[in-house]
Amino acid sequence: MEQLIQKLKEEIIVALNLSEMKPENIDEKAPLFVDGLGLDSIDALELTVLLEKKYGLKINTAEEGKKVLYSVRSMAEFITVNNKS
């Protein structure tokens, strides 16, 4: 899980062009939107594409999206659970 979180942080920085950010600056439990990284709705779409492109996973509903994209850790948990099934 910790390796996946580190990898996700690096992928998020590249996907969202957060070039002033380093993986260690991202708190994996902090909300990604509004607070935390202060991401916006376009970033949410970009993260959805990231999950599909890199991990073959789709978010099916807005409600699921809110939970999955809450934080880096919740994204990692979603990937871990769905990769096992």
Next chain:
Amino acid sequence: MVIVDNKSVYSGTSADFGEFSASIYKHFTISYPKFHKMDNLSKLAFLSVELLSGSKKSDHKYKGDEIGIILMNSSSSLDTDRHHQDTIIDRSNYFPSPSVFVYTLPNVAIGEISIRHKIFGEGNFFVMEKFNPQFIVSYIQQLFYNEIIKCCIAGWVEIDGNDYESVVFLIEKTDRTDKGIANFEPGTIQKIYNKMK
């Protein structure tokens, strides 16, 4: 090279626009994280206005709805359109990027500047074959005459790959005829453009 008010203020070492724009951002200690998410056209327009506003501070002198932004170029958003096309051309690897797609219109660059400087006045991005001072002058004069705006950021912001140029200037409505204030005429604007070339 970056020239502000006829003075060379920065010379980059890289011909690559990504590196050059990043070096300008760093050199002038601009702090605006969203810059890094913009497409190249928006970055070029943003940096041009950033340096211009740094020299004139017009955004402090006028209310947001008194300032307009009128830009033009010949390639529209083609630079970003190609980037977007790259993400959708292969049907077996079809992952269009939302953050690229949102920049596939040139007037988004005006939106970025407007957000940064809280500008709410007239905003238009015209696509023309070449820099057209006659059009810019008559268009902005109409905006002034009809009291739609009192100040306007205008110019030519062109980019296609690593081929780019930007000439941006500030026009203010004034009754003053002091020496040193250039008349807003096509010939004056053309001279400014030619000097920057």
